[in-house]
Every structure is written in C-alpha cells, then in structure tokens.
Amino acid sequence: MQPNWIKQRAYLTPNRVAISFHDQQWTFNELYLQSVSLAYKLNTLHLTNGKRVAILAPSTPPLIELLYACMQAQCEMVLLNGRLAKQELAYQIADAEVDAILVADEELAKLPDDARIIPFSKLYRTTESEYDIAAQWDDDFALTIMYTSGTTGFPKGVCQTVVNHSSSAISSALNLGISEDDAWLCTVPIFHISGFSIVVRSLLYGMKIRLYEKFDAKKCSQEIINGTVTKMSVVAVILENLLSEMESIGQKAHPRFSTILAGGGPVPIDYLKRAAQLNLHVAQTYGMTETASQTATLANEDAFTHIGSAGKPLFFNEIKIAAKKDESIGEILIRGPHVTPRYIGQFKEKPTTIDGWLHTGDVGYLDEDGYLYVVDRRSDLIISGGENIYPAEIENVLLAHPKIKEAGVCGIAHDIWGQVPAAFIVVKESMTAQDVIEFCEQNLANYKVPKYVHFIASLPRSGSNKLLRRHLMKLLDE
C-alpha cells in the first residue's frame, strides 16, 4: 500500500507550484481541491473504485486535473492517443471494455459514435456526490493502461500499476538527482508514458511541470536559456529543433538547466556534439510502455565514451541478454518493479514476463563494462519522431484493401523523423500509390501512413514463407 499520492503531496507541500501553463499556475493544493470536486462528480456518474475509463484530451491543465480526479476515484485510465484514426481508437475502446469515455469537447470529432462518451462539459455540469476518497492505494492497482503494438500488429493494452509508476519515478530520481527547485518542461504527449511519467514524478518529488500543449522551439529554447526549467524529455527530432533554434540565436543553456532526457530511439552522435557546444547535457534512455518509462539511461558524462549506448539500468532494474552460445548479441530481457504485470482485453491471458523477465523483442548487447547497446528494435519496429510504428499494423490495414494481394512494410531513413514507413505491394488489380495512401489515411494515424509506395511482383520471403522485412530495404536500393 502507498499513501494516496495526490492527498499526500497536497498535505506535504500544498503551496508549491504543480503546473505552470502559459501565464497561469496551479499549486498542488489547488489541483487537489479541484480533483476532489471532479472525483465527487465521477462518483455521481458511478465512475469510482475500479471502473475503467478511456480518456482523450490534449496535454493541457484540464487533462491533468482529470488524471488527478480519476486517480483519486481509483478508476483505471485508458489513455487514448489523439493522433490515432477512428478505427484504431474504436479497437482500443472495445478491447478495454471501458465503462465510460471522457473526452475534451474539442476532440469529440476524433471518436466514433459511442453511447459511453462523456464530454468534459457534461462532466463539469454533473452534481457532486461526496464520498470517502481512498487514503491509500494498492501497489498492484492499474493506474493507467496504454496500448502498444507488438509483432502481431494487434495493439495490446498494457497495465501500469501504482508500484510500476512509483518505482520508475524513484529509480529516475536516484539516477538523475532531484532538487526542490526542479521544473520539468513537458512537451511530450501526456497519453504516452514519456508524458505521464512526468506527472508521476511531479507528484512524488513535489516538482513543478512547465506544460506545453505542443512543442514550440522558440519558447522552449527560451525556458532552457533562462533557466526557468531544469529538465526536459525529448525525442531526437525535437532535440534537433531545439539545437537549431539555440544555434540560430547563439545562446547556451542556463547553468540551472540540468538534463535533457532523450528517449524513443537513438540520438544521432552529431546532435550530441552540437548539444555539448550549447552546454546541454543529454541523457539517452531506453524504455517502453511495458516498463513505465526508463529502464536504462546513459549519464551525460559517459555520452562520448560510450557513443550509441543507452547506458546502464537504473538502480532497481536489471537487464540481461538472451544470446546464443558464444554470441554476445541477443534479445534484451528486463526485470524490475517497473515491469508491467499484465495486459488487458484479448491479451489478458498472455503473461508479460517469463521467469520474471520481460522479453522485449529488441536486440542488443552489453559491453564489457555493462553498458547497453540497442542494436535493433523488436521485429522491425519503425520509430518515427518518437512514435512507435509496427509494420504488421500497417500491413494488416493494407491487406484489407480489395485490390491488394500481399503487402510488406519497412522503415526507411529520414532526415527529420529518423524513420518513415514505406509500403511494398503486390496487387490483385491495378491501383495507384494515391489509392493506397488515401486508404491508409482513412484507417491509420497520420504518422503511420506510408510515405513511399512501391508495387512489386512478389515479396521476399523465407523458406517457411515468412515475410523478410529487412530484405524490403534492399529492394529499394535496387
């Protein structure tokens, strides 16, 4: 059991700033009081004590308030990604069997019709019914559920429990350090673990979040230059934007600014060199939805002596490589209190670990000093601007088109996004690349729509007829 984080934080440091957004700010006590009021409204709607709610909203203070309220009400929150297509959202809502869908009014149009939808405006108008808010939380309670695709292409709902989140925040603190004056610049989406984990750190550390609905290179650079923030989470493409902006105005990071935490795939060495010129300390990290954020992080001091490494595990975490005899490269396995204990929905019977170890599907090795190098992401994972894209998911959509016989998808290098998806298609009847793209746009989040479409006579396959996605790239070269 743990004390109710929101109540405890409001008790311990009521007057510290929890969130700052544009020129407004909210203390922990203010957010606590607002979340109690909202929790009483949720109670009127019978959404308390283990009920499951889906949430769709932009990364603004009303979302944070609602997250606080749902935690207080002990609802399991399915955090929906606003970039997904209607069909993708419908799948997650159905799979999670949610009791309600709480949605910011301005995002209503993104959802398919559903009787369970409760727009924020309706929630706000609901009367309050007072009840006893839990003083303690069960370690195993699933605070959040986030969908992530695996090799099958079917997104799995991953539970992240109270102890998953708290141990992630604790391990991060032991590694990066914490100070009363910390302020974390949050421009990553809250519906992703990269964003939600900042909310958790804020509660456990009593730390301010400087929140932006979307990344803004000019304003964010100024925060770093002025030292109004001390830490920030980024993916490589955002880091590049920041670097370009700071270089163009010829300003360096304020000494108070401590760390840029860079996740969602490798950071090009060139960026690291440019960051060093600007006094920006970049800590590269390896984490995923199943591990409630960071598993391993590379200290800034090691960035140039271990180029390309994702560092060593955080204190309570363990990493091992399942390599064949006499080989050092193999699948990356992870153990620790931050690893999800279960999936929900159609995958709920599938265990998340084997003998305590999460099998990531990612391939890597540990060097002689124990630094992790991620050689290849799981099963041809494409990482585009920090978003994970699973080829199988796009292939599943393509194969639903009546004119398409076979489809294969792989990632190709891209200057800005790191990678973008490319589709290889064997047709039944003739069609154009434009037909393919339009069909994908109707069924997939924008970032998943293939940027290149190639028609070929047959796909490269193994002896057992398995698609060889890595060979697709070679076709491209030819």
Next chain:
Amino acid sequence: MQPNWIKQRAYLTPNRVAISFHDQQWTFNELYLQSVSLAYKLNTLHLTNGKRVAILAPSTPPLIELLYACMQAQCEMVLLNGRLAKQELAYQIADAEVDAILVADEELAKLPDDARIIPFSKLYRTTESEYDIAAQWDDDFALTIMYTSGTTGFPKGVCQTVVNHSSSAISSALNLGISEDDAWLCTVPIFHISGFSIVVRSLLYGMKIRLYEKFDAKKCSQEIINGTVTKMSVVAVILENLLSEMESIGQKAHPRFSTILAGGGPVPIDYLKRAAQLNLHVAQTYGMTETASQTATLANEDAFTHIGSAGKPLFFNEIKIAAKKDESIGEILIRGPHVTPRYIGQFKEKPTTIDGWLHTGDVGYLDEDGYLYVVDRRSDLIISGGENIYPAEIENVLLAHPKIKEAGVCGIAHDIWGQVPAAFIVVKESMTAQDVIEFCEQNLANYKVPKYVHFIASLPRSGSNKLLRRHLMKLLDE
C-alpha cells in the same frame, strides 16, 4: 525482490568514491571486491544465507567492509553498541541467539567470554571458499537487528528489513533531494540507525561517506566551511559543539553544504537561530530504530514558522495521533514501508504494529497544517499535581540562558505533588541555582519551574548522544 545493492552499485558507478576516511578513500568497486573476498571467508566459517551474526567494531572502514560482506553473504547482522556494559551486551547476544560474534580486535575486552567470538584478525586469516553470491535480495530479509529499550525497560531486538532500509533512503531522497556531488559527513555511530542509514543511502544514491570514528568539532567544522561535505547527521549536543566552534573561528557554512539532519530529540530554538547566522540549514527529524531512521522531517524553510516541530511525514510515511475525544495531544502512531515488521528473541511474538500502525509510546500532536510536534517521549512524562509536565519544554527554556551549556530535566518523587521537576545543568559560566529558578519563573508556568537545581560536569547520554533522563535520577541518589 531487489537487486543485491552492493553488486548493483559497483556495476553502476564502480569508480565513484564510497568512503573517505582520514586521507584514504575507497571506491564502490574496491569495497565490492573486498566484500566478496570477506564473504568467501564467511562462507568457510558457515556464516551465510540467514545465519545471524553480532558485530562489534568502531566506526571505521573495516566495519563498513564487514557490513558489506555480511549483506553479500545474507547474514542477519546484530549491531552491538560498544558503549554498553558487558552485562548489557551479554543480554543482547543471548537474546538474539547469534551464530557468531564478529569483533574488532581492539574491542575484544568489551565482550564477555563467549565461544562464538571471532576477532577480525581471525576472520581475515580464514581461507576463502567461493560460492554464488545472491544477485537479488528478498524485501523482507532482516539486514540488521538493533536493540532499543522501550517503555518496558527491556531492550527489544528490532528487525530492519531490506525494504525498511530502502524505503527510508528513498523517502529521505524525495524530501532532502540528492545530487551526484553529495557527500554525507558521518560521525554518528554506525551501530545506530542514524549511522547505518547513511551506509544505506550511500549504496542507493551512489554517494560518498566522509567517515569519522568520532565527532571532532574542529575538523568537522572545516569540512562544512570548505564545502567538502554536503550533508551531516547530528543530535542537539553535537550541533551545539559545531555552532560554538564555527562561531569561535567566525566562519560560515559553504554554499555547497546543504543540510544538517538533526535527530534524537528536539533541537533548542536558540541553536536554530545560531545555525541560521552561520548559513547552516537544520532539518529537524523524528525517527527511531523501529522506523529505520526518519519518519518526519522539518524543512529548513519551515524551521522558524513551525518552531519546535519535527515537520511532516516523508512521502511514503503516515502519522496519526491516538488522542482521547476532544483532545489533540495523544500517542504518535506511524505507518509506512519503513516500519519494522517484527522483533526477535524474547519479544518475537509481540506484534510491532496494531492494524498496521506502530504505537510509538511518544506523545505529540499535529497542528492544523499537519506539522508534527513531539511533546515528549512518554516514559519521561512528569505528572505533578495532576498537571502534565514535559521535560523538553523546561530544557528548551534553560538552554536559552546565555550561561547554560547543556540541561536535562527529570521528575522526582514528591510527597504532595506526586512528582516535581529537577534540573541538571552544565554551565558555560558560573551561576547560582537562584539565577536558574528566577529565569524559569520568567518563562514558565509556576508548576513547571524546577524545584531542585543541580550543577554537574556532564549529562548522562546514550551511545548516540541522546540525553538519558532516567539516569539523571540516579545521579541524584549519588
């Protein structure tokens, strides 16, 4: 389960300094290697995997090495206090039914004869037998056992488990902050929780310990003035010595020095004022052996707005007061992952908690903002003519007198009133009993004014320098 802290720390930051002592230092990797060698020797002596060993040694690096080795070997360590009489040590050794007594050669004479004694010199000469050191530790494993007297007067062996210690270190970090450059000045005995908890923090944070066998006012002041350390644990009397030294040489604390953690009873307000003049940030804390160090800590920023308070609980801890109806003062109850799950020996059947709460026997209250005030340790309560008198309140007044260096108060039997307070005073400058009484009359209700005043050379104190009020009465008899 948690990763073996010693192995994990040596893996993560092998080259960071773990201990510095006089002009020598040891990295985490050096201590790890030494502790593996010692663990192999313990294995030869069949002291591994749950065996119980008593340890008696001064606070020097060989003790730290041995603590590391016993943790690696998964021995339960009974930490003996070298200031105790032979008879008291014999009681603890018998009660704990230890398998061996590991003792620094220079402290052999303190122990009663016992066939189980193994002097360090003999341990060092033992051959090594290699075996598989545990990669993980069970949360519930009792790393340490410390004896503490309760209201009963019979010392109880308190188990402090892996999770007790880790959550204590984590909660402390969330409250005081941590930085890579931290160095904790340790002059408190390692056999007490105040000292051992510094060893735990060092392992979990990757933090340097600046170790002194004994407190040295001149040298310790210099460390604080030069900024070679950032944190320090003290009791009030040590704080006073530091303050006097720094005042006498007219030097202030270095800006890098962050916090003095003051435990083992209340800190007189006068000391806090003097500390503020020297830029010393004092965080007053309330903790005990049963809670593996701090339960509540007062932030420096609140020191003068909540004078006399021990602060608020640390993040994962809870405090409540068992007060009678319509009263706010009552017994202090504590809940959290840091609370001991069990005693050993003759008290092993006695539960440590009731409905999850540790009943401390201490008396206090929470003010309207939730700050804890420890009114007194219950066993020292003086009841005079039906009025409750708390010795600490009288001592605080006495210590504000410019001619008084140290003061202790206890109750003595009285024909009419049941008990009356008596004061024991160590002076800076000569003064009369009449001076003392007049000063008290100006500052205290009449019934609280000491009826007897005794001038003595030094106050009776425990191994951790805590005032032993019960021994004051014995002085009177002599």
